[in-house]
Amino acid sequence: MNGKWWTLVGACFGLFLLMLDSTVVSLALPRIRHDVGASPEQLQWMMNAYLLTIAVLAVTAGRLGDMFGRRRLFLIGMAGFAIGSVVSGLAGDPDVLIGGRILQGAGAAPVLALSLALVCNVFPEAEVPKALGIWAAVSSSALAIGPLIGGILLEIDWRVIFLMNLPLIAAGMVIVHRFAPESTDPGSTREIxxxxxxxxxxxxxxxxxxxxxxxxxxxxxxxxxxxxxxxxxxxxxxxxxxxxAPIVEFGLFRNGPYFGASAAAFCLVGAWWAVIYFQPQYLQDVRGHSPLVCGIEVLPITVPMIFLSPFTGRLIAKCGARALMTVGMVFGTAGMLVLTQIDATTSYAFILLGYLLFGIALGLVYAPMSTAAMAAMPKEKVGIAAGVLSMVRLLAGTIALAATGAIFHSLLGSGKGFAGSVAGSTWLSVGLCALGAILTWGFVRSPAEEGSDPAVAGEPAPVDLQHHAHHRRFHL
The missing domain is CATH 1.10.287 (Helix Hairpins)
Known part of the structure; x- marks a missing residue:
């Protein structure tokens, strides 16, 4: 295996860990709360601090990589994530653990922003699509199997989910340092x-x-x-x-289809973070299920992405991104409505229905929303548009999780009980998914509907990503 494939392996090590982290840590929160005595607010900060740090730093980290070396910034990010993992894994105090999560977020920002850049830099144009497919598959797979891996590791100890990062980070850093060539963007602005x-x-x-x-x-x-x-x-x-050289070019949102796709991203990803934060706590603290059983039970939220993603390209070609995304958001709304009806004795069969409906929504919307957003952009705007869309997804998790938590704590304080408070706070996710469906149908358009040149309005070719956008196209 030559250097370009080893570079892909090394970049995917970092990406896999970061995607895995988004589900594994949520599963561990009940154990963490009991072990370190975290308050509900401190528990929420363990997620919000991580997301907030990535959201603020990711685009700037990508620009720093352009200026000073993408491999260099990627390795610094991996080292920062490792330090944060050690602090989190050894923490005996909730505030120390929150500090560790901030360090993890600071390290995750350049890894997310630059992993794809490393890959695109070493592959010839003809092989970029294959490499991107593998890169995207690693991301989706990590999200999908995260609950199962988390459940298994938590049967040992919650600290393992942080400390297990270290050998994988070390392997990824060695591979990237050995095989990935350094690269910068001479045409990139030197301003921050x-x-x-x-x-x-x-x-x-x-x-x-x-x-x-x-x-x-x-x-x-x-x-x-x-x-x-x-x-x-x-x-x-x-x-x-x-x-x-703005972090966010707000003029992009004057493009209707891009605005619609970004709104769908915000609404769906916001609902995702609320679900993946509260449902594992409900299953473990209210239903009394073990982390392993809980991890298996929430798989219907994540696994449909793996099965639906291979078909989304054909579905977009047949139905159009607008119809596919709108149907997906309707599925998401229905799934969230189901979860507003749960209580301490609700059968898992009923809960499973809500999980599956939302999982189908993720599978139908997640990839097409990127396609629709990029299809709306002229080639010279693809890079900044991809970066802003990714930032929107990160901000969605930060804001929606904080807002859902505020509703949850208010209901809990009024005597609703844990299950009732989870169900009541889920109405925010219902509203998000419903709003996403409306905005998707109202704004997202196909190139044919826009009457634009498919060569410009269609999804950008991989070479466009390579020259304009690859350092800013990251996912969470």
Whole structure:
């Protein structure tokens, strides 16, 4: 096996770990809470801090890789993720574990942003599609089997889910260092949007802090944090319209199909994070199931992606992305409606229906939303458009999880009980999926409907990703 395939293996090591982390840690939260004495707010920060850090840093990490070397930044990210894994795995205090998760997020940002760049840099144009297919399959497979792997590891100890990262990270770093050539983008701007990064970081942190701590802190303090956070986000919007190298090019959203696909991404991924955070806790804490049984029970949420993904290309060609995505969002809405009806004694057969419907939604929407978004963009905008779409997905998890948690804690404080609070907070996910269906149908269009040149409006060829977008096309 020559160097290009070893580079793919090394890049996929990092990607696999990060995708796996998104489901495995959720499964471990009940055990972590009991072991380190975490409060409900601290438990939520163990997820939100990780997502928030990636969301803020990922695009900037990609740009730094363009400037100073993609392999170098990728390896730094892997090392940072390893340090965060050690801190998290050895933590005896919830605040230390949250700190470890922040370090993991800081390391994950360049790994997510640059893993595909390493791959595209070493493969000739004709072989890029095959390499991208393997890269995407690794991502989907890690998400799909994460609950099962997590359940098995948690039967040993929750700390294993963090410490098991170390040998895999070491192997990935050795392979990438040995086989991946260094690369930069000479045409990339040398500017970093530091004011925008500061405003975005402050705004998101304060808004999420206000949501997560809404029940634990006094109302005036929560309101003050929320107001300052929103003002900071407003400042971010102003800054992005005035700098030459913005983190987010807001003008992209004036493109209707791109806006529709981005809205679908925000709604579906937001609902995903809410489900994957609360359902394992419900199954373990309310139903009394072991982590292994819980991991098997939530597989219907993730596994349909593996079976449906190979057919989405043909379905898009036959039905169009708009119809396929809208149907998927309707499935998601139906699945979330089912989960609003659960209580402590609900049969698993009924819960399974909700899981399967939402899993089908993920399979029908996740790949087409990227296709629809990129098809709406001219070739020169593919790179920044892919980066912004990925950032939207990350922000969706951060904001939707914080908002769902705020509703959950409010209901729990009013005496609803854990199961009732999970069911009640799921109405936010119902609203997200329903809104996603409406916006998808209203804005997403096929190239034929737009009357545009398929060579420009169609899904960009792999060479376009290689030259314009590969360092910013990342998934979570």
């Amino acid at each position: 949007d530091w004011p925008g990064l500061a405003a975005l970081s402050l705004g998101l942190t304060l808004v999420v802090l206000a949501l997560v701590q809404s029940e634990a802190w006094s109302t005036p303090l929560v309101v003050a944090l929320a107001v300052i956070g929103l003002v900071s986000l407003g400042a971010f919007w102003l800054v992005e319209h005035r700098v030459r």
